[in-house]
Amino acid sequence: MELISYGDSIPEGEYSLHSAFANAINFSRGSLIVSLVPPRAGAGPLNLVVAQLPPGAKKLRSTRFYFYVDENRLRKEPEARYDSAVPENADPDKVLAGLDALKDMLVRWAPPLSLAFIFDPALEKGFTRTFERHLLASFKKGVSHFRAGDCERGVKALRGLGLGLTPSGDDFISGLLAGYNFARLGMRFDTAARIERVYFHAGGSNPISDSFMRCSYEGRVNAKVLRLLKALSGGSRAELAAAAKAALASGHTSGADFCSGLVFALTEVLHNRGE
Amino acid sequence: MIKTVIKKGAYFDSVSLMQVAKRLNTMEGVLDSAVVMATRENKGIIKASGLLTPEVEAAGDSDLAIAVSAKTPAAAEAAFKAADELLNKKPAQSAGASDRKAAGLDDAIKMLDGANLAVISVAGRFAGPLAAECLEKNMNVMLFSDNVPLETELALKKAAQKKGLLVMGPDCGTAIINGAPIAFANAVSRGNIGVVAASGTGLQEVTVLISNEGAGISQAIGTGGRDVKLDIGAITLIQGLKMLAADPATEVILIVSKPPHEAVLKKILAEVKKIKKPVVAVLLGGEIKDKVKPDFYAAKTLEEAAYKAVCLGKGREIAKAREIIYDTNLKAAELAKKEAARKKKSRCLRGLFSGGTFVSEAQVILPELVGELRSNAPLDKKYKLANSLELSGHAVIDLGEDEFTVGRPHPMIDFSLRNKMIVSEARKPEVSVLLLDVVLGYGANLKPLEDITPAITEAFIRNRELSIVASVTGTETDPQVRSKVVKGLEAAGVLVMPSNAAACRLAGAIIKLGSRK
Numbered sequence: 203m204e205l206i207s208y209g210d211s212i213p214e215g216e217y218s219l220h221s222a223f224a225n226a227i228n229f230s231r232g233s234l235i236v237s238l239v240p241p242r243a244g245a246g247p248l249n250l251v252v253a254q255l256p257p258g259a260k261k262l263r264s265t266r267f268y269f270y271v272d273e274n275r276l277r278k279e280p281e282a283r284y285d286s287a288v289p290e291n292a293d294p295d296k297v298l299a300g301l302d303a304l305k306d307m308l309v310r311w312a313p314p315l316s317l318a319f320i321f322d323p324a325l326e327k328g329f330t331r332t333f334e335r336h337l338l339a340s341f342k343k344g345v346s347h348f349r350a351g352d353c354e355r356g357v358k359a360l361r362g363l364g365l366g367l368t369p370s371g372d373d374f375i376s377g378l379l380a381g382y383n384f385a386r387l388g389m390r391f392d393t394a395a396r397i398e399r400v401y402f403h404a405g406g407s408n409p410i411s412d413s414f415m416r417c418s419y420e421g422r423v424n425a426k427v428l429r430l431l432k433a434l435s436g437g438s439r440a441e442l443a444a445a446a447k448a449a450l451a452s453g454h455t456s457g458a459d460f461c462s463g464l465v466f467a468l469t470e471v472l473h474n475r476g477e
Numbered sequence: 478m479i480k481t482v483i484k485k486g487a488y489f490d491s492v493s494l495m496q497v498a499k500r501l502n503t504m505e506g507v508l509d510s511a512v513v514m515a516t517r518e519n520k521g522i523i524k525a526s527g528l529l530t531p532e533v534e535a536a537g538d539s540d541l542a543i544a545v546s547a548k549t550p551a552a553a554e555a556a557f558k559a560a561d562e563l564l565n566k567k568p569a570q571s572a573g574a575s576d577r578k579a580a581g582l583d584d585a586i587k588m589l590d591g592a593n594l595a596v597i598s599v600a601g602r603f604a605g606p607l608a609a610e611c612l613e614k615n616m617n618v619m620l621f622s623d624n625v626p627l628e629t630e631l632a633l634k635k636a637a638q639k640k641g642l643l644v645m646g647p648d649c650g651t652a653i654i655n656g657a658p659i660a661f662a663n664a665v666s667r668g669n670i671g672v673v674a675a676s677g678t679g680l681q682e683v684t685v686l687i688s689n690e691g692a693g694i695s696q697a698i699g700t701g702g703r704d705v706k707l708d709i710g711a712i713t714l715i716q717g718l719k720m721l722a723a724d725p726a727t728e729v730i731l732i733v734s735k736p737p738h739e740a741v742l743k744k745i746l747a748e749v750k751k752i753k754k755p756v757v758a759v760l761l762g763g764e765i766k767d768k769v770k771p772d773f774y775a776a777k778t779l780e781e782a783a784y785k786a787v788c789l790g791k792g793r794e795i796a797k798a799r800e801i802i803y804d805t806n807l808k809a810a811e812l813a814k815k816e817a818a819r820k821k822k823s824r825c826l827r828g829l830f831s832g833g834t835f836v837s838e839a840q841v842i843l844p845e846l847v848g849e850l851r852s853n854a855p856l857d858k859k860y861k862l863a864n865s866l867e868l869s870g871h872a873v874i875d876l877g878e879d880e881f882t883v884g885r886p887h888p889m890i891d892f893s894l895r896n897k898m899i900v901s902e903a904r905k906p907e908v909s910v911l912l913l914d915v916v917l918g919y920g921a922n923l924k925p926l927e928d929i930t931p932a933i934t935e936a937f938i939r940n941r942e943l944s945i946v947a948s949v950t951g952t953e954t955d956p957q958v959r960s961k962v963v964k965g966l967e968a969a970g971v972l973v974m975p976s977n978a979a980a981c982r983l984a985g986a987i988i989k990l991g992s993r994k
Binding site: 203219220221222223224225226228254255256257258259260261271272273274313315330331332333336337340359360361362363364365366367369371406408410453454455 | 488489490494495498502508509510511512513514516517518519521522523525526527528538539544546655656657658663664665666667668669688692693726952953954
């Protein structure tokens with residue numbers, strides 16, 4: 203087994219099998235999920251990228267210098283360590299300009315039933331069935347709380363809400379946290395209180411969602427999101443488009459829901475920066 | 478009408494969930510549906526949509542809720558069936574391989590640059606030339622096809638040997654290479670035990686037992702059953718031994734085979750002597766009398782071989798293997814007493830197997846307990862059944878033999894013929910014990926419980942004194958999930974044992990104890 207990269211946020215300890223999909227074998231330790239993924243899934247703060255997924259893997263152990271997948275020992279080579287920190291020294295003006303373009307891309311490329319409708323009400327038409335319309339109403343209610351500045355009620359309304367293994371609301375909240383952290387660590391805005399308020403009420407749906415949220419709370423993002431943030435910070439339009447496409451391709455609506463939260467948070471911070 | 482299904486603790490990736498939701502919403506007779514994780518917030522939406530049932534209300538955050546509002550019960554059932562089919566669908570393989578099918582070998586190589594193994598499953602007469610072409614292109618070959626002439630096999634294996642390549646097969650149904658299960662194989666843990674086997678089901682059984690005992694497999698190389706015959710001279714088996722001996726990830730080597738020709742056995746053992754790693758060998762129905770080397774261990778059954786390999790792999794004393802078997806024997810003895818006590822008298826045993834090697838293993842274990850045992854695939858020709866469809870006395874049959882498989886899928890996939898036989902044998906008053914194998918893993922029947930349980934239920938109705946004993950060859954990470962299958966079989970009244978050998982011992986003990994009445 204060949205270890206291509208490993209995330210920088212994987213604590214040492216014993217992990218047991220949680221779930222296995224075509225693109226990931228998830229191991230849990232308490233409420234933390236660490237995933238064994240193939241190269242196409244990409245690096246992440248809690249990902250071990252291996253050349254080929256071992257279908258029967260049952261146990262994972264992380265020690266100071268090695269990972270053990272069952273009885274396979276994988277050395278933690280320093281050069282294979284994925285640094286998942288959000289980029290620093292970003293120019294707010296450039297990011298703001300990129301955000302407008304990213305919103306357009308999100309609206310154009312997001313799959314139906316994602317939270318991208320918050321940037322274009324025309325996307326609400328995708329919610330057709332009774333269940334979906336009720337879901338839409340709840341999404342709108344949750345987002346309206348955020349727009350009114352009430353993070354607490356917004357998170358409570360959106361957490362665990364929606365379609366997918368990681369419910370859309372959870373992905374949106376992860377995106378929000380990543381956005382606020384990018385604003386704080388990358389552009390020196392004081393968003394710490396908002397981050398704490400959001401994270402305090404978030405989580406609890408399932409360990410996979412919770413692990414993603416925890417990473418976002420700590421300012422740790424996967425390689426697709428990192429590429430997107432770098433492109434936002436001054437990449438070309440073509441690079442931004444390529445990065446957006448890659449980020450949107452995560453899960454079914456997960457990528458779009460995350461990006462919606464990210465764009466929402468950054469727009470809020472950058473538009474209110476004079477206040 | 479509103480119907481719901483809860484899949485407890487079931488995690489499916491988002492794409493699968495959305496596919497299911499999309500499919501349900503387009504089905505005729507389905508008015509509304511929800512396919513969501515049963516979080517408190519989602520339950521609120523389900524309630525607001527009028528889809529809430531007590532089952533959904535009771536479900537937790539980690540449970541998947543499928544709720545359907547349908548015009549008729551049949552439409553709801555159809556929706557759940559469709560959902561199950563989509564959720565149980567095997568995941569798509571390698572992102573590099575698109576939906577496009579290769580137009581030929583060259584095209585396939587272009588599509589998957591760097592591929593070094595070809596799996597060939599075409600009619601036997603076409604398989605030889607195709608395998609030769611693959612060898613020319615420096616690819617190892619797994620020949621799933623059967624009916625390949627012996628001289629073609631020999632030519633292919635010699636050509637491969639010259640180039641340092643492997644030809645696994647013909648008629649090779651199982652291999653695990655670099656952790657990838659190929660054809661009929663199980664999702665086993667990776668580890669330090671390398672297997673080379675001239676038997677598909679034998680390879681599955683040992684790799685599963687090793688994995689379930691907490692050890693793992695480095696590589697599992699299939700050779701095809703004819704490899705150990707005099708004409709072929711174990712070319713692939715010996716190549717496999719050399720490869721495992723040179724493989725740094727392999728610390729213990731396990732050989733699985735039916736008894737080779739005497740001259741071939743000598744060649745194999747000569748190769749074993751050169752290996753500086755412990756070697757375990759099981760030749761079902763055969764015996765190794767020579768003292769090969771100090772760290773060579775012969776085993777009589779697949780179970781014994783697997784557990785010995787586990788002990789060596791984990792650095793435990795080899796005697797610990799007996800302790801593991803002893804524990805299952807204790808369980809078997811208790812069950813046998815109980816079963817024998819509820820019968821007037823135990824008479825005949827019938828083994829209906831989908832795996833050929835299990836039939837051989839049964840013939841190694843059962844005669845000591847029940848006496849004469851007949852088979853359509855006997856280890857000793859004098860015990861050949863006159864007619865495989867008219868069983869008499871104690872008998873074990875291999876339903877994977879050509880006489881049963883012409884024009885129908887292998888019995889590991891299609892249970893229909895065995896199901897018929899389960900019921901017809903149960904009807905016979907002289908039959909006291911049915912012995913079965915249920916093989917899980919990739920390639921095998923994905924819904925074994927659904928397919929076999931009705932036949933088992935009917936068998937018990939027809940024969941109130943019947944005992945049904947089974948082994949389940951599989952792991953928790955197999956698509957069918959071993960524990961679920963075991964639980965389902967036990968709920969249906971089947972006595973499930975951890976290995977085929979243990980199941981044989983239990984079945985034999987029931988007959989032995991019951992026949993004393």
